[in-house]
Amino acid sequence: MTDRIKDFLRRFPSESPRLVLDLDIVEQNYHAFARALPDTRLYYAVKANPAPEILDLLARNGSSFDCASIGEIELVLATGAGAGRISFGNTIKKERDIGRAFDLGVRLFAVDCVEEVEKIARAAPGSNVFCRILCDGDGADWPLSRKFGCDAQMAVDVLQKAHQLGLVAHGLSFHVGSQQANINAWDQALKVSATVFDELSMRGIALSMVNLGGGFPAQYLKSVPGVPAYGDAIFRSLCRHFGNRLPQTIIEPGRGMVGNAGMIEAEVVLISKKSEQDSVRWVYLDIGKFGGLAETMDEAIRYPIKTDRDGDEKAPCVLAGPTCDSVDVLYEKTPYELPISLSIGDRVLIEACGAYTSTYASVSFNGFEPLQSHVI
Numbered sequence: 001m002t003d004r005i006k007d008f009l010r011r012f013p014s015e016s017p018r019l020v021l022d023l024d025i026v027e028q029n030y031h032a033f034a035r036a037l038p039d040t041r042l043y044y045a046v047k048a049n050p051a052p053e054i055l056d057l058l059a060r061n062g063s064s065f066d067c068a069s070i071g072e073i074e075l076v077l078a079t080g081a082g083a084g085r086i087s088f089g090n091t092i093k094k095e096r097d098i099g100r101a102f103d104l105g106v107r108l109f110a111v112d113c114v115e116e117v118e119k120i121a122r123a124a125p126g127s128n129v130f131c132r133i134l135c136d137g138d139g140a141d142w143p144l145s146r147k148f149g150c151d152a153q154m155a156v157d158v159l160q161k162a163h164q165l166g167l168v169a170h171g172l173s174f175h176v177g178s179q180q181a182n183i184n185a186w187d188q189a190l191k192v193s194a195t196v197f198d199e200l201s202m203r204g205i206a207l208s209m210v211n212l213g214g215g216f217p218a219q220y221l222k223s224v225p226g227v228p229a230y231g232d233a234i235f236r237s238l239c240r241h242f243g244n245r246l247p248q249t250i251i252e253p254g255r256g257m258v259g260n261a262g263m264i265e266a267e268v269v270l271i272s273k274k275s276e277q278d279s280v281r282w283v284y285l286d287i288g289k290f291g292g293l294a295e296t297m298d299e300a301i302r303y304p305i306k307t308d309r310d311g312d313e314k315a316p317c318v319l320a321g322p323t324c325d326s327v328d329v330l331y332e333k334t335p336y337e338l339p340i341s342l343s344i345g346d347r348v349l350i351e352a353c354g355a356y357t358s359t360y361a362s363v364s365f366n367g368f369e370p371l372q373s374h375v376i
Contacts (some may be wrong), residue, residue: 001263001306001351008376009265016347017266017287018372021049021354023057025261029227030061033216033253036231040249043087045214046072048254048355049262053375055079058257066252070097073104083107087211089173089252091116091132091148099123110173110211112150114161121165128170129162130211131155133196135189140177140215141300149174152192156199163205171209171247172196178255179301180215183225183233187240194241209248210238216251218259218352221302227256255355262354264292264371268346269322280335281317285348288321288328292353292361292371296330304351309339323366 002022009020033042043066044058050072055065059079067073068090076086083105088098091112098109102124109124111117112132120127133155137143150158159169172193176185190210197207212234217224238246270284287293295301305319316335321328342348361371 001349004376005263008374012374014372017264017285017291018374019262019264019292019353019358020374020376021051021054021258021262022376023053023261026054026057026258026354027061029253029257029261030058030063032227033251033257036227037234037249037251039246040212040251043089043211043250043252044257045089045252045254046076047359049258049358050075051358051373051375052078054258055081059085064250066254070100073101073106077104087250087252089211093119095119095123102127108170111158111162112148113154114158117158117162117165117167121162121167125166126168128168129159130171130173130209131158131162132173132175132211133189133192135174135176135213137175137177137180137185139180139182139185141179141181141217143177152196155196156203159196159200159207160203160205169200169205169207171207171211173211173213175213175252176215178215179217179220179224181217181222181224183229184237185215186212186234187237190234190237190241197242197247207247209250212249212251214252214254214256216253216256218255218355220352221304258354260352260354262352262357264350264353264357266348266350268342268344268348271317271342271344279315281315282320283317283336283338283342284320284322285330286322287350287371288323288330290323290325290328290362290365291321291368292357293321293330293350294360295356299331299333302331302334303353305336305338306349306351307339307342307346309341309346312339312341314338315340323368325366 043064059081064085065076066089087108132149134149163169174189266285314337318332319330358373
């Protein structure tokens with residue numbers, strides 16, 4: 001938690017839960033990525049946190065943007081960033097949304113099948129397309145396999161079809177999985193990408209770009225490598241598989257850009273046990289899966305949690321949310337160590353919550369208000 005967030009919480013007490021995000025950290029993260037991969041264009045993954053203040057800051061710093069919907073495209077355009085800095089990176093798009101994006105000036109689209117190519121050829125003629133290939137996401141806390149992408153041979157056919165339909169077969173993309181702790185996770189996907197480049201070159205189609213996706217982690221409970229380590233590993237893999245003919249590259253950091261910039265202040269609503277013999281307490285917070293902590297599903301993302309009583313003796317507890325839904329349990333398989341002295345009404349600080357919290361929060365499940373969000 002930054003000094004600016006501490007000061008904000010002190011000066012503006014309020015009902016919890018609330019997310020507070022420090023823009024200074026976002027800006028620091030942006031420049032860290034730019035230094036680590038100086039020849040790579042940054043496309044911020046808007047879905048991670050689309051707060052206008054974040055988009056404005058990144059636009060001023062020269063970022064481009066990965067968008068998943070017309071709504072996100074319009075948010076980016078509202079910053080003054082031109083459509084040339086937007087990639088419509090969702091491989092699942094309505095044809096009318098493709099046409100709307102084209103009318104707004106977007107010319108870069110993701111695909112992973114011939115059917116999507118055909119939609120783009122009709123609604124956005126002459127545009128650049130890149131084909132997403134499958135990637136197993138091994139080593140990621142939040143894998144992104146199966147739903148998106150196709151195998152390498154299909155990617156060849158998809159991009160050849162795009163070329164035949166008058167589109168620009170621009171390149172490939174992949175995603176190594178969100179919160180990827182393995183700095184070498186990009187290597188195999190780049191090896192496969194190079195084979196697709198070669199195959200299409202033999203067919204007279206010259207690809208020019210590889211979208212390296214996201215996957216860059218935020219710091220939660222486990223230590224993760226720094227951005228420079230990822231940059232070095234990715235550059236080595238590019239040189240290994242592409243030699244002296246390096247493609248243009250882009251990255252789509254989301255969690256790595258904003259995750260460590262935000263913190264959620266929550267309140268303890270109830271502490272109880274399930275029997276007199278039970279040694280494990282249940283601690284219920286005023287935020288849960290439906291309030292913005294959806295990434296605790298299967299306990300994939302384990303957020304650092306701080307309290308004012310952290311110097312006291314601790315014991316394991318199950319952590320759960322406030323709603324009348326039995327799946328609204330954050331951590332039970334691996335209980336959290338929290339102070340035995342923790343009491344109802346205490347505030348807890350959930351750290352590294354800048355990504356995938358405000359956007360995952362339900363509008364009014366059980367009548368609870370959406371997560372408050374403050375960008376400072």
